[in-house]
Structures are given as C-alpha cells and as structure tokens.
Amino acid sequence: MKQNCSYSLENIFHSYNDFSLEIGNLNISEGESLGLSGPNGAGKSTLLRILSLQEKPERGTVFCRYGMKEITLLDQSPYLLKRSVQKNISYGLKIRGLSKNIIDERIDEALELVNLDPSVYRKRRHYELSGGQTQRVALAARLALKPSVLLLDEPVSNCDHRSSLIIGDVIRKIRVSGTCTIIISAHDIPWLSGVTDSILSMNYGKIYPN
Amino acid sequence: MNFISQGLIEAVNLIISGNSEALSAIRNTIEVTTVSIITASALGLPAGFMLGYFDFPGKKFIRTLFDTLLAMPTVVVGLIVYAFITERGPLGGMEMLFEKSGIILGQVALILPIIISLTASAIETLDPRLHSTLLSLGAHGRRIIITGIVEARFAILAGLVTAYGRVLSEVGVSMMVGGNIKWHTRTITTAIALETGKGEFALGMALGIVLLAIGLSVNIALLTLKRKA
Numbered sequence: 001m002k003q004n005c006s007y008s009l010e011n012i013f014h015s016y017n018d019f020s021l022e023i024g025n026l027n028i029s030e031g032e033s034l035g036l037s038g039p040n041g042a043g044k045s046t047l048l049r050i051l052s053l054q055e056k057p058e059r060g061t062v063f064c065r066y067g068m069k070e071i072t073l074l075d076q077s078p079y080l081l082k083r084s085v086q087k088n089i090s091y092g093l094k095i096r097g098l099s100k101n102i103i104d105e106r107i108d109e110a111l112e113l114v115n116l117d118p119s120v121y122r123k124r125r126h127y128e129l130s131g132g133q134t135q136r137v138a139l140a141a142r143l144a145l146k147p148s149v150l151l152l153d154e155p156v157s158n159c160d161h162r163s164s165l166i167i168g169d170v171i172r173k174i175r176v177s178g179t180c181t182i183i184i185s186a187h188d189i190p191w192l193s194g195v196t197d198s199i200l201s202m203n204y205g206k207i208y209p210n
Numbered sequence: 211m212n213f214i215s216q217g218l219i220e221a222v223n224l225i226i227s228g229n230s231e232a233l234s235a236i237r238n239t240i241e242v243t244t245v246s247i248i249t250a251s252a253l254g255l256p257a258g259f260m261l262g263y264f265d266f267p268g269k270k271f272i273r274t275l276f277d278t279l280l281a282m283p284t285v286v287v288g289l290i291v292y293a294f295i296t297e298r299g300p301l302g303g304m305e306m307l308f309e310k311s312g313i314i315l316g317q318v319a320l321i322l323p324i325i326i327s328l329t330a331s332a333i334e335t336l337d338p339r340l341h342s343t344l345l346s347l348g349a350h351g352r353r354i355i356i357t358g359i360v361e362a363r364f365a366i367l368a369g370l371v372t373a374y375g376r377v378l379s380e381v382g383v384s385m386m387v388g389g390n391i392k393w394h395t396r397t398i399t400t401a402i403a404l405e406t407g408k409g410e411f412a413l414g415m416a417l418g419i420v421l422l423a424i425g426l427s428v429n430i431a432l433l434t435l436k437r438k439a
C-alpha cells in the first residue's frame with residue numbers, strides 16, 4: 001500500500017444478479033475528497049459499501065489504512081433509530097466508550113455543524129423530523145464519531161435546496177480540516193465538484209476517466 | 211341469571227375478605243407465571259432474533275416447526291414434561307414433579323415457541339437499512355442483537371403479552387405437572403376448575419375475576435411502558 005493512502009484497491013471484482021463491479025487499481029489519498037458520479041446502477045453504492053468494509057469483494061484486494069470503527073457510511077436514504085435525536089447521535093459514541101460529558105459536547109457540536117439547534121432538536125423523536133432534517137441528523141451521528149473516512153452515498157438526493165446547501169457547507173468545513181478522507185457519490189455534478197477535489201465517473205460497474 | 215349475579219356478589223365478598231385458599235392460589239400463580247415469562251424471555255428473545263435476523267440452512271424448517279408449536283395443546287405439553295420429570299423420566303432425579311419448578315418448566319416449554327416465533331416475525335419486519343446503519347456506527351455482535359430487539363420492541367412486547375396471556379390462562383400443564391395440590395401447587399386456573407366442579411361457583415368466579423385483573427394489570431403496565439418509550 002502506498003504511503004499517505006487511505007485506500008489501495010487492486011483488481012476488484014464483485015457481482016450480484018446481472019451487475020458486476022470491476023475496478024483495476026485505485027488509490028485514494030489520506031485527507032482526499034473524492035466524488036463518484038454516474039447514473040443509477042453504475043456501481044457507486046456497491047463501491048462505497050466495499051470501501052466501508054461492510055462488504056467484501058468476490059475477488060481482488062482492498063488495502064485500507066483504517067479499521068471499521070474509523071470508517072462510517074451514510075446511506076442514500078438513512079435510517080434513524082426509533083429514539084430521540086440525541087440518542088441517535090450518542091449511539092456510536094457510547095460504543096466507543098466516551099464519557100457522558102464528551103458525548104454531550106459531541107452531540108451539540110455535531111448538531112450545530114449541520115445547522116440544527118441542539119436546544120430544539122436534541123429531544124425530538126425520529127418521527128418528528130422532515131426528510132432533510134433526518135438526513136442532517138444521520139450525518140450529525142456520523143460526524144460526531146470524528147471518523148477518519150466519511151463515505152456519503154448520494155447525501156443530497158432526498159434533500160430540499162436548503163438542506164443540500166447546508167450539507168455542502170458541512171463537507172467543505174471537514175475538507176478544509178484535512179483530517180478526514182471523504183468519498184461522496186452524487187448525480188449532481190456541479191454540487192459534487194463544489195465539495196470534492198476530484199470526481200471519478202462510473203458506469204456499468206467501471207470507473208472511467210473524467 | 212340470578213345464580214350468576216349472586217355468584218358474582220359472593221365472589222366480590224370473598225376477594226374483600228381475603229380468603230386464604232384463594233390467596234394461596236393467587237400467590238402461586240403470580241410466582242410461577244413471573245418466573246416462567248422471565249426465563250422464557252431470556253431464552254426466547256435471543257433465539258427469536260437469530261431466527262429472524264440471519265439466513266442459514268434449515269431456517270424455513272425451524273420457522274415452520276416453531277409456528278406449529280404455537281398451537282400445541284397445554285395438556286400435550288404437560289404430558290411431555292410429565293414424561294421427562296416423572297421418577298422414571300430422564301429428569302426424574304431433579305424431583306420437579308408436583309413442584310412449582312415442574313410447572314415453571316412446563317410453562318416455559320409452552321410459551322418458548324410463542325416468544326421465539328413472534329420475536330422472529332418482529333425482527334423480520336425491521337427496516338433492512340438497520341444492519342448497515344449499525345455497522346456504520348460501529349456496532350458489532352451482541353450490540354446488534356440488543357439494538358435489533360430494542361428497535362422491534364413494540365412488536366416484541368405484543369408477543370410477550372400474548373405469551374403471558376397463554377401462561378396465565380393455561381390449566382393443562384399446571385394440573386398434570388403440578389398436581390393441583392392445595393397450599394402448594396394449586397394455581398388460579400386449576401383452582402377454578404376444581405372449585406367449579408365441586409359446586410363452589412362463587413370461589414371459582416372470584417378467582418376468575420382476579421385472573422382477569424392480573425391480565426389487565428400486565429397489559430396496562432406494558433401499554434404505559436410503550437407510551438413512555
């Protein structure tokens with residue numbers, strides 16, 4: 001694995017039904033912000049699941065600098081646990097054994113980052129949120145973990161314009177810090193180019209030069 | 211009609227006066243049903259989760275088996291448990307026959323399929339995105355099981371209420387394995403069967419009212435829990 005790389009992918013092949021993902025070699029640098037564009041069924045979500053280490057490819061090797069707990073994936077239509085916003089955000093933090101004070105700080109910090117007022121939203125139940133708010137709370141739950149790799153699968157596809165702008169701003173802030181490798185899939189290329197360093201095009205399970 | 215209303219009045223009087231025979235049956239019922247539901251939940255919830263969450267060879271057969279056992283008559287369960295714990299049975303040395311522990315064993319055998327089957331159904335209806343979400347947040351192993359059960363808590367609670375209702379109302383197991391021994395293993399249902407047969411209609415009715423009250427209290431407690439959750 002190359003130095004300063006978060007990921008090195010070699011000869012990846014993965015298939016299900018009549019779809020197959022084939023990637024020769026791909027290196028993703030530490031702190032890089034990479035966009036994946038392409039139509040539905042291009043293989044973006046499959047690649048993200050492989051990068052999240054939740055799914056193993058049938059063939060090929062995925063070298064990753066980080067363990068699963070340092071990588072987090074936000075699905076296209078995220079699921080919130082059937083509990084309050086603060087419990088959704090604290091879930092992953094408790095797994096990491098953080099103290100109550102730090103958890104409280106991280107909840108407020110993450111909610112403020114996604115432009116949701118902690119005093120209003122902390123106690124809200126999952127069913128009291130709009131689609132855009134759900135997306136932002138789910139993103140806040142990932143950001144609170146302070147991951148080394150943040151994988152976002154079409155994070156604005158179900159959002160209104162305001163939520164899209166907020167999520168874009170959040171990604172830009174994290175990108176500037178340079179401490180997190182960010183990989184985002186999206187259809188909206190102008191939006192994607194505003195939040196990433198480079199974009200790879202995908203189609204029929206393959207990566208094409210942009 | 212007069213007979214029923216008179217029986218009802220006498221039943222209320224018996225409850226108010228704290229009839230010691232009735233109190234003993236009530237105490238036994240609460241004791242054995244509580245231990246039974248706790249033991250069966252401790253075994254059945256993780257087993258139901260595994261059955262509903264994971265795919266493995268033979269899963270369909272096991273599901274069908276547990277679904278079939280849902281309709282198992284209580285006397286058949288009583289008969290099987292009796293065969294096991296009678297002196298000549300494989301568990302004869304444990305001296306559980308005509309003891310509360312024997313009734314508990316029988317009741318656990320009776321409601322375990324209910325808890326496993328209904329928990330598996332509740333888990334199967336969970337959102338498929340849950341697994342990926344939990345992995346993304348760093349959950350693994352036992353934590354995934356616990357969170358899955360918590361996420362399906364309302365459906366699982368409904369299953370536990372159903373199981374408790376079954377254990378509270380069964381006569382077959384308590385009668386065959388417990389022996390309906392006065393002051394010792396007599397429960398509300400076996401007492402109702404016996405007293406009504408003896409013509410003590412009022413005592414039978416009093417115990418019936420208490421049985422309904424216990425069932426109602428459990429339902430109210432679970433509804434309150436649900437509202438708070």
